[in-house]
Amino acid sequence: MSRYIIRRLLQAIPLLFIISVLLFVLMINTGDPLSTLGGRRVTRPEDRERLSRQLGLDQPIYKQYLFWLIGNDWTKVDMEGDGIAETPGTRKGILRGDFGTSMVQRGKAVTEIILDRLPNTLILMIPAEIIVIILSLAVGVYSALRQYTVTDHIITGLSFIGYSMPIFFIALVSMYIFGVNFKAWGLPYLPTVGMFDPKIGKTTGQVLLHMVLPIFSLTVISAAGYSRFVRSQMLEVISEDYIRTARSKGLPNRMVITGHALKNAALPLVTIIGLDIPLLLGGAVVTESIFAWPGMGRLFIDHLSRSDTPVVMGILMMISVAVILSQLITDIIYAWLDPRIRYS
């Protein structure tokens, strides 16, 4: 097993290398981060030249990548523009945990910017994921046990609709109903934008209230896909021989379902959840944009639109590492839960 883990970790190195080169080359060419630096003022050509030298943007792309990867404290860089490299570099590079500094928020460390936003995303995504798992297990099992009944058809139809719906549509509809119309009808209504009401301040109650609609939207979309998966797994499992054996030895139905069937049907769900968890870090770009939630998704969009390579690369590499690690962890957990699986 440990040999398997080591091999997988070694395989991750070229993978991350390909990902980082690909994304870095794309990002460097997305636009000019200097264009938005001066605000409304047009940056003077000499300022622009000085800035791009300070930020290292005048270097050839392979050098920019190298500095981003392993830092530049082992060499000297030219800060004055006289062609002589005199100032020792200060960057340590992402391999030594230095994600660099933001280009559009001058001097602010990328890690600091990300860590500012990460908690906001997690308090939205973790409850959503937990609700999704519980709900889809309940719905999936319920409809599998009542296969081809009216309830099953209704649930299947609804989950198909949820699965096909873009998340912004359910978000807009829920905002319209629970935010706008409830207010118009004089009912208690839910807030639609932001994390808290600035007049009241960032209290727990306020944040909880503002979480309701985003979590509702995220849940509807994901639970639809998950429950379809649980249903089909459950249907497969309850036709197995060991379920018939359990039934024929007189085990109560409830025990058969929870003790034997559910355990095996829920197993493959581990893989699906493992694939989704790293995406929670990135936040829901669309959901956060609609609900003006100050999380990672909006951070990504804001900094991408201003071509802030260090921040965007930081977010993307963090997610990529999380994807690779959680795939490995999922495989290990899966082998542990299901002794039939052996890795060599």
Next chain:
Amino acid sequence: MMGTAESDVIKIQEEFKTEALTPGQLMRMRFVRHKMAVFGLVMLVVLILYSFGGALFFSEAQANFTDTKLRLSSPSAAHPFGTDTVGRDILIRTIYGGQISLLIGMAAVVVEVVLGVLIGAIAGYYGGWIDGLLMRFTEAMFNIPQLFLLLVMAKFFGGSVPDINLFGRQFSGSVIVIIVIIGLTSWMYLARIVRANFLSLKEREFVLAAHTTGTSNLSIIFQHILPNSIAPIIVSGTLSVANAILSEAYISFLGLGVKPPTATWGNMLEGAYNYVATAPWLWIFPGLLIVLTVLSINFVGDGLRDAVDPHALIDAG
């Protein structure tokens, strides 16, 4: 006596004898039994008629005609779906937007299928280091969340393609960009399916036979093996159309998609969340059309999956 009895038996036997059904007929039967798939197919035809037939009644100039005096007017007899933020008629824009959205959905899948089949076939057929290299690359692409990659690519290519004229109509160059980037970010799953299929099929006797008769590798790949793995490609391709339409909607919704005045269902929704309360017709109609289209395609894809699966029973689901 015996003779008549015998002929009776033969007659009865002949009445019971049915023509053997071809795989194609069986497939059609299984598809038609799938009620939701048929419903999806009908809905899809209606939506295509709406987008392409609607163009017979309204011109594209009308779709892009702005009348700032009529900004954000609610649905009325003159504008059944209302008007948008610059006074364009939403009904006509959903017609022309539908054309572009459906076009993007299908064209992106063509790009996806070509890339996925090529990469999967080459990796599966040749194996060895080629397979290792291609699959490493596929895995790397897989590990970047699709929406993030799409947005980075949309920004990368954004604005670099000039407008194009086709069939006497002006298209924003961003349409091509969106088609290409959706294709570039979605081929990985297909490549894996095709590779797996090739891995098992290349060991079969008919491939060996083709080798011994001196058939070229290219011909074995495309004429002997590929036709045998066409079913999963069709199913996955169909479902991909729905995903491509959704992807277009997401990037356009976030403002990095197709540039106006060319309408798509996605870019009609851009900034719509500023009008949740004041102008719901801005987002309800294009949003509903996206949902209906994606739902129909998913139904058809689901029906196709059951229909092409030879293990599925005729009366299944």
